[in-house]
Amino acid sequence: MEWLDSFWSTYSTLVLSTGTNVLLALSIYVTLACGLLSLANAGFMAIGAYSAVLLTLHTVTPLPLALIVGAIAAAMIALLIAVPTLRLSGVYLAMATLAFGEVVRILILNAEDVTGGALGLNGIPQLVGLFEVISSVTVALYVFLRLAHSRIGRTIAAISQDEIATELMGLNVRAYKLVCFVIGAALAGLAGALNAHFTFFISPNEYGFERAVEILAMGVIGGVSSPWGAVLGGTLITALPELLRGMGRYRPLINGVILIMIMLYSPKGLWDGLQTLRRRIRP
Amino acid sequence: MRCRALLFILVFGVLPNTAAAQIKIGIAEALTGNASQYGVAIRKGFELAAGEIASSGGINGQKLELVIEDEQGKKEEAINVFKKLIFQDKVLLLFGPTLSNSAQAADPVAQAAKVVVFGTSNTADGITSIGNYVFRNSVTEADILPATLKVAAQKTGLSKVAVLYGNDDIFTRSSYDNFKKALQDLKIGVTTTETFAKGDVDFKPQLTKIKGTNPDAIVLSALVAEGAPIMVQARQLGITLPFVGGNGMNSPRVFELARDHSDNLWVGSPWSVESSAPENKRFVAAYQKAHGALPDQFAAQAYDAMYIAAQAMRKLKFAANLDADRRALRDALPAVQWSGATGPFKFRQATGRDGKPAGYDAVQTAIVMVTKRNQYVIQK
Amino acid sequence: MLAQQIINGLSLGGVYALFALGFTLVFGVLNVINLAHGAIFMIGAYAALHAVLVFHVSLLPAIFVAALVTGGAGWILDKLIFAPLRASRAPHLAPMIATIGVSICVTSLIEGYFGSENLRFPLDTLPSSTLTLASVQVNWLDVKIIVLALLLMGGMLWVIRHSSTGRALRALAESPKAAALLGVNVGGLFLATSVIASILGGVSGVLIALYTNSVFPHMGQPMLHKGIAVVIIGGMGDVRGALIGGFFLGFAEVLTIAYIGSNMRDAVAFGLLFSVLLLRPAGLFGQAPQRRA
Numbered sequence: 013m014e015w016l017d018s019f020w021s022t023y024s025t026l027v028l029s030t031g032t033n034v035l036l037a038l039s040i041y042v043t044l045a046c047g048l049l050s051l052a053n054a055g056f057m058a059i060g061a062y063s064a065v066l067l068t069l070h071t072v073t074p075l076p077l078a079l080i081v082g083a084i085a086a087a088m089i090a091l092l093i094a095v096p097t098l099r100l101s102g103v104y105l106a107m108a109t110l111a112f113g114e115v116v117r118i119l120i121l122n123a124e125d126v127t128g129g130a131l132g133l134n135g136i137p138q139l140v141g142l143f144e145v146i147s148s149v150t151v152a153l154y155v156f157l158r159l160a161h162s163r164i165g166r167t168i169a170a171i172s173q174d175e176i177a178t179e180l181m182g183l184n185v186r187a188y189k190l191v192c193f194v195i196g197a198a199l200a201g202l203a204g205a206l207n208a209h210f211t212f213f214i215s216p217n218e219y220g221f222e223r224a225v226e227i228l229a230m231g232v233i234g235g236v237s238s239p240w241g242a243v244l245g246g247t248l249i250t251a252l253p254e255l256l257r258g259m260g261r262y263r264p265l266i267n268g269v270i271l272i273m274i275m276l277y278s279p280k281g282l283w284d285g286l287q288t289l290r291r292r293i294r295p
Numbered sequence: 296m297r298c299r300a301l302l303f304i305l306v307f308g309v310l311p312n313t314a315a316a317q318i319k320i321g322i323a324e325a326l327t328g329n330a331s332q333y334g335v336a337i338r339k340g341f342e343l344a345a346g347e348i349a350s351s352g353g354i355n356g357q358k359l360e361l362v363i364e365d366e367q368g369k370k371e372e373a374i375n376v377f378k379k380l381i382f383q384d385k386v387l388l389l390f391g392p393t394l395s396n397s398a399q400a401a402d403p404v405a406q407a408a409k410v411v412v413f414g415t416s417n418t419a420d421g422i423t424s425i426g427n428y429v430f431r432n433s434v435t436e437a438d439i440l441p442a443t444l445k446v447a448a449q450k451t452g453l454s455k456v457a458v459l460y461g462n463d464d465i466f467t468r469s470s471y472d473n474f475k476k477a478l479q480d481l482k483i484g485v486t487t488t489e490t491f492a493k494g495d496v497d498f499k500p501q502l503t504k505i506k507g508t509n510p511d512a513i514v515l516s517a518l519v520a521e522g523a524p525i526m527v528q529a530r531q532l533g534i535t536l537p538f539v540g541g542n543g544m545n546s547p548r549v550f551e552l553a554r555d556h557s558d559n560l561w562v563g564s565p566w567s568v569e570s571s572a573p574e575n576k577r578f579v580a581a582y583q584k585a586h587g588a589l590p591d592q593f594a595a596q597a598y599d600a601m602y603i604a605a606q607a608m609r610k611l612k613f614a615a616n617l618d619a620d621r622r623a624l625r626d627a628l629p630a631v632q633w634s635g636a637t638g639p640f641k642f643r644q645a646t647g648r649d650g651k652p653a654g655y656d657a658v659q660t661a662i663v664m665v666t667k668r669n670q671y672v673i674q675k
Numbered sequence: 676m677l678a679q680q681i682i683n684g685l686s687l688g689g690v691y692a693l694f695a696l697g698f699t700l701v702f703g704v705l706n707v708i709n710l711a712h713g714a715i716f717m718i719g720a721y722a723a724l725h726a727v728l729v730f731h732v733s734l735l736p737a738i739f740v741a742a743l744v745t746g747g748a749g750w751i752l753d754k755l756i757f758a759p760l761r762a763s764r765a766p767h768l769a770p771m772i773a774t775i776g777v778s779i780c781v782t783s784l785i786e787g788y789f790g791s792e793n794l795r796f797p798l799d800t801l802p803s804s805t806l807t808l809a810s811v812q813v814n815w816l817d818v819k820i821i822v823l824a825l826l827l828m829g830g831m832l833w834v835i836r837h838s839s840t841g842r843a844l845r846a847l848a849e850s851p852k853a854a855a856l857l858g859v860n861v862g863g864l865f866l867a868t869s870v871i872a873s874i875l876g877g878v879s880g881v882l883i884a885l886y887t888n889s890v891f892p893h894m895g896q897p898m899l900h901k902g903i904a905v906v907i908i909g910g911m912g913d914v915r916g917a918l919i920g921g922f923f924l925g926f927a928e929v930l931t932i933a934y935i936g937s938n939m940r941d942a943v944a945f946g947l948l949f950s951v952l953l954l955r956p957a958g959l960f961g962q963a964p965q966r967r968a
Contacts, residue, residue, distance in 0.1 A: 021408075022382040025374045049768070096953045103708060107907045108952040114900075115945045121463055122938060130468040134399045134421040135648060211370060213399035217463065218370065221900055225710070225775060232772045253372065263365070264327055264783035271776030272756065279765030327783065329893055331791040462938055489937040494897030496887040497690065499683040500932035507676040520793050524887050531805050532679070532812050552795050552888060 031145035032203045034246035039199035040231035041242040046192035047172030049106040053200040055113035056086040058219035060201025061208040075139040086201025120216040132215030140209035156239040235281015317360040321380035323391035330368035334393040340597030373397035395419035415596040423645040423654030436473040439661040443563030446663040453511035455484035460516035462490040470516040470541040486510040518543035523552030530556040546591040550669040560666040565659035566637040578636035599635035684929040686817035692921025695905035697875035703912025704868040711774035713895025714781040719877025720884035745877025753869035786892040793889040910958030
């Protein structure tokens with residue numbers, strides 16, 4: 013077991029990050045599956061992180077409560093902006109949600125007295141371990157897998173194919189989109205709250221454009237045909253820098269090349285690509 | 296066959312172990328990404344010092360082995376790299392990381408593992424207060440800025456200033472906080488405070504507004520990437536006022552980037568490329584020979600940090616027990632006093648968040664300089 | 676002071692408009708959010724810098740070199756990435772993610788070859804003389820940038836309105852399938868658009884590098900953010916939108932700094948963005964999102 017100890021001391025943060033990244037990938041999966049190109053999840057992640065941290069830093073809030081508050085805070089803000097924002101679609105929705113993320117970042121940056129502004133919040137209690145992350149991921153994954161095969165899941169898939177037809181079938185498309193958007197936000201908020209409690213420090217700049225793009229990449233690389241795609245995407249994006257460590261200064265280059273390759277050869281995502289491969293081997 | 300296998304094992308298994316009485320030192324810096332211009336300079340400083348130490352006999356005969364990792368200027372990466380260096384590579388101590396943000400996230404890891412982490416470029420608050428295994432030789436702005444302002448005020452007669460700072464970066468922001476306090480303490484009035492963001496290219500709106508408030512000087516908290524264009528654009532707008540800069544502006548690059556417009560910038564720092572101390576002259580010459588360019592503050596502080604750590608390492612009797620060695624190093628380090636490229640240096644203990652003594656900050660005197668015709672001129 | 680700030684607004688707006696031109700073109704015709712545009716912008720600056728430093732050419736040939744290099748990059752981008760993805764009927768997000776990969780690769784290559792410190796053009800590349808008119812300082816470079824942005828925009832508008840190529844492009848933007856049926860060389864036009872957009876990006880890179888006196892590997896990133904804001908405000912895919920959006924954003928930022936406070940600058944910019952999206956999502960000149968055949 014000494015091997016396991018040694019592995020854990022070196023890689024614990026990596027494993028935990030993989031977990032929260034899978035949660036983030038799931039958060040964008042749920043919106044993409046509904047046909048919503050939302051890039052707001054980095055902003056929701058920030059909201060979740062800051063809400064939870066402000067609680068655990070300044071009061072004696074137990075971790076589960078702080079996590080729930082983080083998720084709910086993100087969900088509430090999502091609810092607030094959902095009505096005007098979800099009228100948009102496609103690229104326009106993407107840009108609006110990207111702008112929203114930036115607004116969140118700037119607000120946090122300027123609210124110095126509360127959030128510490130650019131100096132960030134330091135000395136966050138390390139309350140999150142394997143249990144919290146694994147249970148969050150498992151629950152989320154289980155729920156989505158069940159839903160995917162249920163009527164709700166089929167409705168959502170239908171919406172992403174053709175909204176108007178689905179509406180004509182008598183289904184309240186707006187409600188479904190709202191629910192997906194809010195759940196995605198809650199997941200992202202949860203991921204943010206979890207992440208803050210095993211990295212000691214948060215600052216507004218880690219929830220900006222780059223994070224939003226990274227979350228999108230995780231979703232697209234894994235693919236939206238199944239929640240497993242999110243698991244794949246999240247794991248790959250987290251593990252890749254570590255796997256490529258031996259490459260030294262060529263690491264970002266190879267990272268980029270891999271991204272391009274995946275898009276060229278498996279544009280619907282890796283999960284889909286793997287399924288296709290499996291079908292070809294075992295027809 | 297078996298004899299050969301045995302020989303193989305002997306040669307490649309046993310011999311290296313006996314031959315390698317090496318001290319492993321971990322270096323975690325931002326070698327790619329946004330912060331890489333500083334990380335790469337820091338790495339060059341470390342390598343220069345390590346090379347010199349090696350060619351003068353090593354540490355009591357033992358060689359230094361530098362294990363260098365790229366933390367990309369990202370906090371998660373810094374944590375992962377720290378853990379790898381501490382638990383996998385089993386280094387004696389750790390240098391880095393480059394950014395204060397990363398330090399706040401990763402230093403607690405070193406503290407918990409009881410391994411010395413020695414920062415050479417972290418200047419924000421909340422780092423040495425993490426614990427007693429955290430050291431840094433990067434002098435914080437709080438210690439330097441009052442001296443810079445006092446000398447600048449004396450020589451230019453300024454009584455009111457405008458302030459311009461980057462509000463989205465921890466380095467420029469904490470520098471600004473220190474400027475604000477120093478200005479208050481010296482009772483220098485502030486006509487207006489303007490901000491910019493990292494990556495901005497145009498500062499004329501802020502500079503125009505500043506010009507309209509008629510200050511005697513502009514206090515600038517920026518890194519050279521923004522600071523140089525700021526100076527150029529100010530001169531283009533007809534602003535001939537002196538600039539008073541923080542740590543970030545102490546770099547020979549300001550002459551390349553701001554060319555004809557780089558005059559009249561006041562900077563305070565423990566290090567100046569013009570300092571005539573013999574150790575500094577040696578360092579500057581060696582750096583120029585190795586890299587064909589003048590060193591900057593980041594390289595100088597890394598260079599000295601390696602020597603400071605070496606001084607502590609020389610006092611150690613290596614016990615072949617890594618935990619004991621790491622502890623012994625931590626115990627030996629605070630007492631080190633060294634006169635290197637950045638001048639006379641010693642440590643001062645800081646207090647932790649809980650009020651108990653914690654990590655170690657740098658104690659050095661500031662050199663105040665003003666730029667004139669592409670050179671830093673030291674003011675006495 | 677107001678007069679000076681107006682000049683500042685004009686020059687900042689010109690900078691933004693120039694960058695947004697190429698960006699909006701790729702979206703309008705190819706229907707791709709080209710997140711590599713920032714990297715292409717950066718390559719243009721480095722190409723010109725290299726030409727000046729190593730081959731000792733003057734500014735105009737250097738700009739030509741930049742155009743050549745970035746045009747080539749645009750060519751490669753279409754051939755290697757956009758075209759194959761069009762052919763395989765990939766989901767519309769795939770090209771965008773691929774351009775992210777391209778941006779990472781390119782930035783890392785430049786960082787590896789040139790280093791990550793800021794570089795600048797030699798002083799004599801562009802004499803920076805300042806004109807002083809009644810307490811207002813105007814830099815010749817600023818004027819050149821504004822004029823160039825307007826000229827390019829005018830030129831493109833003319834081409835799009837009055838030439839057969841322009842008509843073909845507009846047909847293409849409306850419906851690639853219909854355009855193909857009508858005999859338009861769809862593949863060729865897509866390629867040409869990518870090349871032209873990249874050239875625009877590269878040239879704006881050189882100008883802005885001269886304007887700011889700095890060239891560094893990540894210089895495309897902040898411009899990309901602003902570019903996105905500009906095309907949202909101005910309307911995606913419309914050349915006039917890039918122009919008006921650019922100047923609008925430039926003025927909004929300058930006036931916020933001058934009269935509200937510089938720390939509110941980004942808040943106001945994004946607030947505007949958000950409002951535009953809520954009130955008129957297509958932007959000032961954009962087309963309302965329609966179903967594509």
